[in-house]
Amino acid sequence: MSRHLPPSDREPDHYVNPEPFDPTATEKLTPEQERFYQASQWKIMWWKFRRHKLAVWSGVVLILFYLCVPFAEIIAPYTPNERNNDYLYAPPQTLHLFHDGQFIGPFVYGFTSEVDLETLRWVYKEDPDQVQPLRFFCSGSTYRFWGLWEMDFRLVCAAEGGSMFLAGTDRLGRDQLSGLIYGARLSLTVGIVGIVISMFLGILLGGLAGYFGGIIDSMIQRLIEIMRALPELPLWMALSAALPVTWSPVWIYFGLTIILGLLDWPGLARAVRSKLLSLREEEYARAAVMMGARPRRIIFKHLLPGFTSHLIASASLSIPAMILGETALSFLNLGLRRPSVSWGVLLNEAQNISVVTIYPWLMAPVIPIIIVVLAFNFLGDGLRDAADPYK
Template sequence: MTDQITPSPPSGAPRPRSDHFVNKEPWDPYVSERLTAEQEKYYMAGQWKLMWWRFRRHRPAVVSAVFLALMYFSTVISEFIAPYDLHTRHSAYIFAPPQRVHFIHEGQFLGPFVYAVKTTRDMETLQRVYTADTARPQQLRFFCLGDSYEFWGLIEGSFHFVCPPEGGHFFWLGTDRLGRDMFSRIVYAARISLTIGIIGIALSFALALILGGLAGYYGGWVDNVVQRITEIIKSFPHLPLWLALSAALPVTWSPLLVYFGITLILALLDWPGLGRAVRSKLLSLREEDYAAAAQMMGAKPGRIIGRHLLPGFMSHLIASATLSIPSMILAETALSFLGLGLRPPITSWGVLLNEATDINVVAVNWWLMLPVIPVILVILAYQFMGDGMRDAADPYG
């Protein structure tokens, strides 16, 4: 048996051409071999698999996707990662500066440790002055018992990844005006800031598919009504509209209702962009032969849109939705920073930054601005990942 196939064409017949054979000998055009397993795997791959292969070649997008996956995983175990509870106060360490983590003390390796903190009072400014006592190294504890908490408000526990030293404190990113650990609060705030973008884009995505799908498939007066609504929404400046709607939320609402109210506001103002993309695609695809055949066979409009039209460009919509998540995170951060978004006891990155609105406080206690770092990193990661997904979904890329 051999993989070679030698046909016997009639005299004067043109050279056969086939996409499934490749010339092996340049002097004999009829000696050929079949596609290799790798070639066949590539040519027979589906749309989603081709997208995954193209996405893997985009290094910044892959690194960003891994970073975002770790960030979202941290929101699941925030209580375990944070060394202190969200509301634990240390009244003796108000506005304490960040503590450096050391490994070597006087030439001896001790592992991760911090120096004890000495507190004095500046009699001229009456401010507390914190200095490190380099003669008292205190080793950090890992996988230990510390502050008690309720895991997701359901299960009581006290197991932490890192705990302060015995008889000491560990303020990696300093403390705020009430003596609360900034690192623990940033970890807890990530759960709110990251999930509000996901939930908001899910609602916005659903509205865009429904309204944009109806406008693109039916056209006529339905299309006119939907387009006028989108034009009205997009004609307003987003920030003043966010402020107006957020200020309209009743002050008597519970923090949970405020959270869902802000999410709904962001979703209602973000769907027009995705809705127009859905409409433009459906206007072109509804005239295709397979859509007309499905309609002639008695398929209902909902089935034609959901089973035949939307899957053809769903990859592009997912890429567009990914690029819209950062805008929602920034919107929530901006509203909470201005005091019109989420309010304590709910803690988000914007709520933390709200405490840094006084320039005098920031000039002295610069670590209050540290919550802006995860905001910047997450936004950049979403941008890089969205660019990679958009390039992977482009069939002409």
Template structure:
């Protein structure tokens, strides 16, 4: 049951069972009139914002997608900056007080010793070496979106110091900075892939559902064949045929196209089943009698009628694409350096020994889990808001 946010009463409370006379508006209360006159989008918004997890997820994802616009500014280091004196350095703790006095955000300097028995680098904090963090500071130079030269960062280590909030990798590169840069690739690959999948699903599913016949039979057989093949082996086979001579950008576009071209089947079936039930409606027959083309009837009359369902379905499909890219990159068949994604970062943690000695290299899995959960919660909220029976 859906409730009107301002009053706490269900929407059905304002819907009378007696026939409604549009000329007797004075018989309706202000709240009832507001519900009767509300658009479909406004009713969806009222129901959506009562889904707390969906609202929190939408805010979380909105912040993430805004962050990827300014990744270079947010990252403490450049993507390729190496600190050879701090290879596999563990995460540093940020402190505010030193010996009882307030200093502000700072980290202690580190000293490294080589353990001759295990040949591991052992890092210890030096409490006598306080390194205050700098904010809105000049640091590693970078090209903003590969075009504008800049060197301003949100936070930087002290002059001559180091700051590894999430540790460093085998080349001494900051894990936090690489996670932030990887978010730009991993998050956008899902959006671009869903555009391809969305377009193919609506076009193919809409044409099959509206016209039927041999085209519908052919589409259904193709969908059944594609859905019968395990996803990961199929992704691997298609990704493996991409030439190694391709540039990183072509590889990125190729992986995106593969994920989009293989994900349209579920959406196409949903569109087909919906159009099979709607094509017999009176307004469709009226449009046909007026001489409207099939493409116009599908695009202007049929698809908008269940666009809310399509949006919810698309939202639930994005996590699958993000996981697909992560899996391919983790297996070494997806994106390739110098492009960085969360899947590429996780390739550093493929060995059990690495996980045992350097567990912070698994930190990239945390944003993957959070983003997948957020998209699922958002999709559930949109689906419930778009359902007229809830």
């Protein structure tokens, strides 16, 4: 495979009788160049994305987090609302492998507890005489898998008659680690469901404004300006507080996702509008109009595919904002509530600074929130760079 060499745009400083351009002159392409020119746009994007190591590892981290969503019941050692009355505000147990120089495998030491008469609170200490090996692929407390089938199979369980609180417990003795695993189901999916609603509205309204222009564009632009002029967090709080307290946790969840999605579309709509304003003047778009194609077909079959990669990058950067929105509302007790469990619901236990000072492990949900938000941001940066593979 070969290609023609174009004439130079710049002339040398000193020359005499330059040779005329020979259109038959060709340059042999290397196998790498030939592979590049024959590749599709999506393949070129993938090659460029792989070079962004931080984005790739962020994608791996997010995949691991999202694997917890469908299998939370199996992965978590306890159900999220299961109480252990003998371990109120128990600190995290340390995971060990060796006892007295002998390899035993993953195990924890049991607790001994006593009441501190000065502070009037339980004090827990590890007892080296209580070696409690962990059990894997075991039977634990019963649960309903996806709310459909009753099961007791778990990935890891505490020893018979023992305890396993690797992230500590709260004021009612509920395991924090199990809460974090179950909470990932709601906190991570609220961003996915919300971004679907946001992208639908953003593409629809932005597409109408960018393609038709005129009065339609003006009306949608004024609506976007009104939406963006409203303070975001107070508006979230007002709409969330308007949800009836008698609603079931499922309806509260869907109501919250709809609120987050309805308030996030203006930014995406503006991006879609600006792109369509430029793309509708391209020759292929004009040719589709002259051939009698309907506006819906032109927008969704010809114009939108031209910047689908940019939409994907924008979506990946919007999801963390929705996760933080749900966390903030649940933390303020305006979003999800018990018995539903999300990372924001777990943080609701840490509203009192004195409690956090004494029991710092109640702030554990902050760690996965930071990891997920940073991972989405790094992934979005990588996708945004890869969206323009020829740059």
